[in-house]
Amino acid sequence: MIINSISMKNFQCYYGDLERNTLIFKEGLNIVIGDNGAGKSKLFDAFYWVLYDRVFSTDSREFVSTNVFKDKLISEKAKHGCEIGGTVEVEVVLLAKASVGTEFRISRLYNAKKLTDREWECDPASRMMISEKKAVNWSLVDRAKHDSVLRRVIPDHLKPYMWFQGEQVDSLMDFRDKTTLTKAINLLSNIDIYDDLMAISKKGQDKAVRAFRKAQNKVSKDKDKSETLNSKRRGLEERVGKLRDSIENNKEQLEIAKDKIEELIGRVDEASDKAELKKKKEYLEKSLDEESTRLDSKYNGLHKKMFTDYWVLKHASPFFDNYSDKYRSYFDAHNKAVTAENAQEVKLPINIPQPIHVNQMLDEEKCFVCGREAHKDTPEYDHIKSLLVRQEVDAKKGPFVNDCSKMFQGIYDNALGFKQLISNIDNNVAEEFASIHKLIESMDDKKKEISDIHERFEGLLEGDESENIVNAFRTHETNREKYHELVAEDGKRLASIESELAKVIAEIDKLVEGSIDSAAEQANTIFNDLVAVAESVRTNVFADLIVELEQEANSLFKGMSENNPAIKGRIKLKRISSGSYIPVIVDANGYIMHNPNDSNLVLVKLSLIMSIILSRGKRAERFTLITDAPTAKMATNYTKGFYSVLSEKFTQSIVATYDFLNAEDRSQLSGFNMGSVYLLQSYTPGGDPDNRSDLEVEIARIA
Amino acid sequence: MKCDREEVLKSYLKSEILKEKTGMSDEELMSANFTDDSGNILLEVVKKLILSYCKEDGDIVVLRNINNSLSQ
Numbered sequence: 001m002i003i004n005s006i007s008m009k010n011f012q013c014y015y016g017d018l019e020r021n022t023l024i025f026k027e028g029l030n031i032v033i034g035d036n037g038a039g040k041s042k043l044f045d046a047f048y049w050v051l052y053d054r055v056f057s058t059d060s061r062e063f064v065s066t067n068v069f070k071d072k073l074i075s076e077k078a079k080h081g082c083e084i085g086g087t088v089e090v091e092v093v094l095l096a097k098a099s100v101g102t103e104f105r106i107s108r109l110y111n112a113k114k115l116t117d118r119e120w121e122c123d124p125a126s127r128m129m130i131s132e133k134k135a136v137n138w139s140l141v142d143r144a145k146h147d148s149v150l151r152r153v154i155p156d157h158l159k160p161y162m163w164f165q166g167e168q169v170d171s172l173m174d175f176r177d178k179t180t181l182t183k184a185i186n187l188l189s190n191i192d193i194y195d196d197l198m199a200i201s202k203k204g205q206d207k208a209v210r211a212f213r214k215a216q217n218k219v220s221k222d223k224d225k226s227e228t229l230n231s232k233r234r235g236l237e238e239r240v241g242k243l244r245d246s247i248e249n250n251k252e253q254l255e256i257a258k259d260k261i262e263e264l265i266g267r268v269d270e271a272s273d274k275a276e277l278k279k280k281k282e283y284l285e286k287s288l289d290e291e292s293t294r295l296d297s298k299y300n301g302l303h304k305k306m307f308t309d310y311w312v313l314k315h316a317s318p319f320f321d322n323y324s325d326k327y328r329s330y331f332d333a334h335n336k337a338v339t340a341e342n343a344q345e346v347k348l349p350i351n352i353p354q355p356i357h358v359n360q361m362l363d364e365e366k367c368f369v370c371g372r373e374a375h376k377d378t379p380e381y382d383h384i385k386s387l388l389v390r391q392e393v394d395a396k397k398g399p400f401v402n403d404c405s406k407m408f409q410g411i412y413d414n415a416l417g418f419k420q421l422i423s424n425i426d427n428n429v430a431e432e433f434a435s436i437h438k439l440i441e442s443m444d445d446k447k448k449e450i451s452d453i454h455e456r457f458e459g460l461l462e463g464d465e466s467e468n469i470v471n472a473f474r475t476h477e478t479n480r481e482k483y484h485e486l487v488a489e490d491g492k493r494l495a496s497i498e499s500e501l502a503k504v505i506a507e508i509d510k511l512v513e514g515s516i517d518s519a520a521e522q523a524n525t526i527f528n529d530l531v532a533v534a535e536s537v538r539t540n541v542f543a544d545l546i547v548e549l550e551q552e553a554n555s556l557f558k559g560m561s562e563n564n565p566a567i568k569g570r571i572k573l574k575r576i577s578s579g580s581y582i583p584v585i586v587d588a589n590g591y592i593m594h595n596p597n598d599s600n601l602v603l604v605k606l607s608l609i610m611s612i613i614l615s616r617g618k619r620a621e622r623f624t625l626i627t628d629a630p631t632a633k634m635a636t637n638y639t640k641g642f643y644s645v646l647s648e649k650f651t652q653s654i655v656a657t658y659d660f661l662n663a664e665d666r667s668q669l670s671g672f673n674m675g676s677v678y679l680l681q682s683y684t685p686g687g688d689p690d691n692r693s694d695l696e697v698e699i700a701r702i703a
Numbered sequence: 704m705k706c707d708r709e710e711v712l713k714s715y716l717k718s719e720i721l722k723e724k725t726g727m728s729d730e731e732l733m734s735a736n737f738t739d740d741s742g743n744i745l746l747e748v749v750k751k752l753i754l755s756y757c758k759e760d761g762d763i764v765v766l767r768n769i770n771n772s773l774s775q
Contacts, residue, residue, distance in 0.1 A: 193706045194714070197756060204766045522744075523773055529724045529745050530752070536720040 001104070001153050002027060002652050003624050004095040010078040011049070011092050012042040013682060015696045018093060023699060025654055026675035029647035032656045034680030039697040040656035043680070044165060044628035049073075050092040050108045051150055053126055056165070071112050071120040080693035082114045090126075096153050099622070103133040104141075104149055154623050157187050161609050162625050166602075166632035173605040175583060181573070181608065182580040188612045189545055194538040201534040205527040212516070212524035221513040229508045236501040243494045247487055254483035255576045260476040262592055264469060265457055274460065275589055281453045288446045295439050298432070305432065313418060314425045320415045327412045334405050341399040356413055358387050545615065546573050546581055552611035553583075553604075556649075560603050560641035569593045571604055583608055606630065606642065614649055625653040640668050647672035666702075677703035708737065708757040715749050747772055 003025050007018035014021040023032065023043070034040045045055045054063040055073065066073060078088045093107040110126040130149050131138040141149060154163060160172060161184065174180045185191065213230060220226035265274060306312045353361070353368060361368055361384050365375045374380035454477055461470050550573045557571055569585040576582060585593045585604055613625075625646065631639045639659050646653045652675065660666045666677070679702050684694040715721060716732045725732070725743045735741050737750055751772045755765040 190706065193711060193756075197711075197752060200752065200756065200762050200765050203762055204769060207766070519774060523770065526745055526748055526773060530748060533715065533718055533721045533724065533745075533749065537715050537718050540718065541714050 001096040001098045001623070003153075003626075003654065004097055004103075005093075006043070006046055006050070006095075007093045008043075008046050009091040010075040010088055011046055011090055012055075012073065012075060013039045013695055013697050014042065014046070015075040015077040018091060021697070021699060023678055024676060024701075025652065027652050028673040028675035029643060029650075029669075030652070030654045030675035030677070031643075031660065031669070032654065032678045032680060033658065033660050034656065034682075035658055035661060038680040038682045040658070040680060041165070041628055042697075043656055044163075044626065046092045047094070047163065047626055049126075050094045050106055050128075051153060053108065053128070066110060066126045067122075067124060070122045073110060074112055074120075075695075076692045077695055079114070079120070084114050084116060087111050087113045094153075098152060104153075105131040105133070105138060106149070106153070158613070158623060161188060161613055162623055164627055164630075166627065166629040169602060169605050169609070169630065173583070173608055175601075175605075178576060178580055178582050181583050184609070184612050185542075185545065185549070185581070189615055191538070191542055191545060194534070194541050198531070198534040198538050201527065201530045205531045208520070208523040208527040211520045215517040215520035216508065216512060219514045219516055220508075220511045222511055226508060226511050229504055229511075233501065233504050233508065236497055236504060239497055240494065240501065243490055243497065247490045247494065250483045250486045250490060252576055254480060254487060257476045257479040257483060259592070261473065261480060264461065264473045264476070265591070274457075277453050277456060278589075278591075281450060284446050284450050284453070288443055288450070291439055291443050291446070295436065295443065298436050298439070302432070305428075309425070309428055310418070310421050311425055311429060313422050314429070317419070317422050320419055320422070323415055324412065327408055330408060331405075337399045354409070354413075355388060356416065358384060546575075548615055549573060549608070549611045552614060553607045556610050556614075556645050557603060557607040559645045559648075560607065561600075562641055569600070571607060602631075603642070610645065610649065621651045625650050626655075627653070628656045629658065630655065631657060631659055643669065644672060647674065674703065676701060706757050708753050711753050711757065712737070712750065715753065721746070721749065744773070 005022055005024045007022040008014040009016070009018045009021065011021075032040060032043060041056070048063065049055050049066070052063075053066050055066070055069050056062070057064045057069065071079065074088050074090055078090075082088045088111070090110040090112070091107060093105060095103065095105055097103045106128065107130075108126050108128045110123055112120045112122040115121055128146065130141040130146055132141050132149075160168075164172060172180075173184065186195070217223060217226050217230070265278065357368060361374065362381070365373065365381065367374050367380065367384060372380060374384055458470055458473060461473055550571060553571045553573075569587050572584050572586045572590075573581045574584050583604065585600070587593050631642055643655070643659075646655065654675075660669065660677075669677075679700045681698045681700070682695060683689075683698060684691050685696065686694045688694065712735070716735055722729065722732060725745050727741075727743060727746065731741070732746075735746060735750070737754060741747060741750075748769055751769050752765060755768045760768070
């Protein structure tokens with residue numbers, strides 16, 4: 001909704017009736033200008049009070065409810081002017097209009113009766129009334145619908161980020177808290193949809209798994225054993241969960257150590273050396289990671305090669321030779337028996353080679369028996385070829401009850417093939433281990449180079465910084481190595497437990513006799529797949545959101561800082577291992593910039609907050625940004641950029657500020673999409689500026 | 704409606720894991736919609752999940768709708 005106006009009656013410094021203290025707003029950038037003490041913060045309080053019955057207490061630095069604030073809510077002048085026994089009425093009215101044209105009037109009333117000059121009897125609570133304009137008449141909105149109307153003005157989860165005071169920006173985007181950015185993103189973006197879908201999928205998965213296990217147990221041939229194995233399975237799954245948590249924690253510590261190292265390297269003054277060393281270090285670390293992955297793959301592959309490359313047959317040669325000898329004897333005896341039984345027109349000499357050898361002779365165009373050449377289309381070639389044509393011995397007429405000669409021949413032929421493979425195994429094994437050894441050597445070389453680079457960084461630090469910094473560098477380097485090792489070790493332990501878990505699950509599956517209820521089985525599979533899909537989608541959507549946010553935040557940051565050439569750096573949203581993202585400011589070389597000035601930091605924070613609000617959901621179109629003194633910590637040169645962005649990106653914004661007090665400064669606002677401009681001035685008509693009981697605010701509309 | 708169901712479906716259809724689990728091609732996935740039956744159980748379950756959620760059904764109802772579609 002767009003806010004049309006706010007009117008105040010005897011609300012804090014705003015003495016007088018509603019008409020006297022009315023500000024009318026339009027779409028665009030609405031500015032309420034006032035010096036310190038002019039009433040800007042009380043105006044912000046009025047917005048908060050009318051909707052939420054709360055005001056900001058400067059004593060406790062927090063929003064407190066009306067029944068805590070009590071008569072401090074009331075204008076001093078109104079209190080002073082009230083007779084004893086009389087009542088002062090406090091009221092704030094907000095008029096807002098929805099995009100479809102519906103108008104709402106939200107008012108809050110609070111009365112206090114004067115008992116003595118210092119004592120007041122206040123209402124136990126304020127009263128809120130909401131009316132809706134239908135056609136030309138106003139009608140009261142039912143109390144049950146009040147919350148719904150308030151949410152249309154500003155939803156609860158958006159309120160901290162769209163209605164804020166300048167001093168709250170730090171806590172909204174506290175860079176010391178690693179979860180602050182992710183929390184804001186989770187709250188303000190539509191990522192909650194994907195979180196919900198993931199959660200529902202997991203609920204479904206839990207139910208499906210339980211139903212599946214129950215169905216599986218029903219058809220187990222040993223239910224007791226099934227129970228025991230399932231208990232073991234649950235234990236292993238729990239250990240897997242704990243190890244995964246441990247790995248995440250160690251990864252986060254590793255990131256912290258790496259960040260600290262980056263920070264310290266960033267302090268080195270020798271920029272060119274630093275840049276070169278950093279580039280080389282990054283290349284070596286990346287290369288080392290790749291080689292480590294390749295090495296793991298080779299080690300894992302060694303087991304597979306036992307079968308895919310027949311290494312398991314390495315020592316099988318004697319067995320093949322033994323078989324060959326026996327087969328030859330068998331072959332001779334077999335042939336003799338066949339020959340004796342059947343007279344053949346073509347008697348095969350005893351040393352005629354097997355078909356495999358005949359084919360070989362034909363391929364090579366050479367007789368292996370006598371060594372003569374036998375080229376194609378020659379009589380010699382034809383003779384060899386004729387040996388392939390044999391009269392089939394009628395098995396029924398043969399001398400054997402069961403003739404296994406073909407089977408034995410098949411085995412013999414296969415054995416010949418394997419012999420060739422076996423002869424190569426030694427070479428293959430040697431080559432594989434040589435490549436592993438070479439990889440290990442390469443990795444050791446790279447580790448040494450990286451270590452040398454770290455020593456050089458230490459040397460550069462020693463030149464520029466104190467011994468403490470160098471010691472800190474060494475400590476974080478040690479931590480980096482330690483957590484790197486821990487992550488690797490935990491990873492191996494996890495792989496081992498997951499392998500054990502897979503075996504237990506396989507054992508459970510083996511106990512199944514008959515068919516598991518197909519519906520339970522299908523549901524189990526589908527929900528497992530659904531969870532995997534939902535998790536991956538959530539990750540992808542979040543990653544895309546981060547890319548968008550980073551681009552938008554940098555665009556806003558550039559827009560806000562373009563008038564100040566002293567500002568350097570850009571915003572980077574850096575992923576940490578827990579899946580959270582933290583904002584950092586990096587320079588042109590990608591180094592984290594530490595201890596940026598306050599102005600720079602405030603701009604970065606505002607850019608991030610606004611980029612989150614502006615991403616998706618059309619919030620900037622639907623809701624008003626209201627802020628009090630947002631530029632309090634900014635240098636003057638930044639403020640124009642900030643207002644420019646507000647006027648461009650938000651359908652309506654209302655800013656209370658002490659900027660543009662000078663008419664000259666207000667000329668900067670030309671070209672902006674402007675709403676109303678007001679000037680607030682607090683004054684005492686009696687002329688005594690210290691007389692709080694005479695305090696009023698003059699509201700002048702200047703545009 | 705709680706969310707733009709078309710936008711949510713689009714996010715799911717881009718998933719490599721969904722492509723792997725369904726065995727469907729990129730073209731087949733991109734042409735999926737809430738009207739036509741894709742013939743793939745997992746994809747139909749995804750659509751049911753999104754449809755029911757975006758209609759602001761509670762978790763129990765969403766899961767019931769999914770289980771009903773599985774038993775069909």
